[in-house]
Amino acid sequence: MTLTLPRPTTGLRHGTGFWVVAGTFLTAMAYSTVPSPLFPLYMAREGFSTFAVTVVFAAFAIGVVISLVLAGHVSDWAGRKTILLPALGLELVSAVLFLSSTALPVLVIARVVNGLGVGMIAATATAYLADLHTRHRPDASPHRFEVVSTAANIGGLGVGALVAGVLAQYVGAPLRTPYAVLAVLLVISIVLVALTPETVTRRPVPYRPQRISTDHGPGYLVACLGAFASFAVFGVFTSVSPGFVAGELHHPSRTLAGVVVFTVFGGAALAQTVTSGLSLGTRRALGLGAQALGVLLVVAGMYLTSFPAFLVGGAVAGVGAGVQFKASVGAVASMAAPARRGEALAGLFLIAYLGMIAASLSIGLATRYLAPTTVMAWFAVVLLVLSGAVAAMGSANTRVVSRRAR
Template identity: 80%
Template sequence: MSLLLDSRVAQRPTTSHGRGFWTVAAAFLIAMAYSTVPAPLFPLYVAREGFSTFAITVVFAAFAVGVVISLVLAGHVSDWVGRKTVLIPALGLEVVSALLFLTSTSLPVLILARVINGLGVGMIAATATAYLYDLHTHHRPGASPRRFEIVSTAANIGGLGVGALVAGVLAQYVSSPLSTPYVVLAVLLVASMIAVALTPETVVKKQVPYRPQRISTDHGRGYLAAGAGAFSAFAVFGVFTSVSPGFVAGELHHPSRTLAGLVVFIVFGGAALAQTVTGGLSLAALRKLGLGAQAIGVLLVVAGMDATSFPLFLAGGAIAGVGAGVQFKAAIGAVASMAAPEKRGEALASLFFIAYLGLSLPSLSIGLATRFLDPTTVMTWFAGILLMLLAGVAALAAPKRS
């Protein structure tokens, strides 16, 4: 089959493709949910092992390091080796990570578990997104990509919120808060592996010389705008999954694990809900909404911390989450539509690479800065830098003047 045609298997639409679409979406959601399980548990690790805030951000950043490495080495290979060939082992890495969390609470083991978690997610993020696009187009040839865009981004972002909430509730009410959440998610991950194995493959396997992922901006300003938007969105997500539970328990004086998980859930839940209800908006409208909501939300977060107001902090997080979710949805839709079919996995891997840099670098910088400055001052600086980045996205996305 010529690469100029399509990398997908030439099959007629079947109900198995329709079931497979939802199977992969569920597996995607479960994998992303597992990746935020530690977020509301970090204060418990601090209490048990005496970790500093910076040590916790290192553990968190280790996840993003694993994601970036995986995206560079393997996030794009499903375009020629097959979607299932990548997705099933990647889910297996998540199970290995969960087992490591169950063996020890020492810092080296936590870092290793998070790196392996990241390695799996790096393979899953781009592969599952491309797989969903393939299954959607097989099941509904010629249909609008709206279903794909809503489901893929909701599974990705919504899963991050679900994992934190489930872990927070379990940690609050079970007798083994540092083990039960991992056991529950490990069982679901194993079930996902079995379900994906029964899903139709959508790629014709090809003999292609291996090369690491290239970060390409061949599409010009459109791709740069999408990449910068994804970076800014994940910078917001990173802050709320890494350091916000500590802020809530410390500066805002709310130590409840359920509440810590709820904060993360509201941020990601707002993102997923916004992605669902904005399906009819144009790319330009999505970007405007995303940029504005992120800017307003992060300013409210800083105001809430300055006034020691948890409701204001929570409202800011929800609005920032809405903006980040819409911004990321716009980025996914833009890249999926502009990429050639045989390079869709590669293009999405590049986008996720940029996004996960946004997830790690700002959070790690904030964790380091809190060793020398108070958290409110650090968040104020973060807000200022984020506003400048959002202005850059707006400039890149603006139509060229003739």
């Protein structure tokens, strides 16, 4: 008879691993917005137009979409770490490219690689956090997971822009130092994630690209459309708003550019935390209303050449977009079966980043022919129409669910 001894427990436990993955998620998302406050510097050094900047930004979102389609759902059967670690490696490759050159082709390639990594990270890290939360606190509500995952995602976007703006303003080599700092943090994250427990048992599954299906539960399409609207708002502030601040509002400070992006995403993260106790319908209504009001204030600030009005509008829009996106993530995470959670979240992020691409590219292209204030006014109109559609669909879905429950 052979005596089999239990394997010693190695690596970090699930509770600690939860915070390791949250910190890694935040770091990766922070890295993705490092270029935002630096775009005016690239424009001054290389002579880029606003449209060229939006092409660089859209290259990131395109990389995200490609990655989500090809690999965003694979962690459901291949393992969370199997996807997360290579994705972090791609982020490092992107940082090296940014450090090597400021030429437009290199920036586009760097952003595509950055997007490929983020596309793998976004859905995988969110599902990983849900798994670790469940393993650590099996009987607890998902409240902590929802707050931490969305705060790491959205909050990280704000932190990256703020750190990059401050470093660019007060430290030498402004187009290199921010990337070097985040690259070091990414290396630390890779080491810590490697020590975190895996939560998925690998199993052989025939590979197929990500599919967008509506069979994850009632309201999936509503959640995706809400995420599309939210990321359209986020896309505006991470791509063209630093240029608007430096141009239309006459504030060339890189710190101020970073502050605007941080205010948008910081407001989003804070709002996600304080609205956790609200119902899905209430969060959706609050989010849609606030993001529409905020964008209108942004337009007013641009017409009045008022930086305070622009900043307040950005904060309000960020609050709305953050609450709406949190409602979408929470709804999808709860309605999807555990074995398909990564797939469902990958689909959500895919639709969200399509919204980011559509907003940034269309605004960047439109500014070649129209004044930026006019372009933003039209964006506000489109957002109002889209928000109305989400509200109507959400209300109709609620009535259908209520009738089924009777």
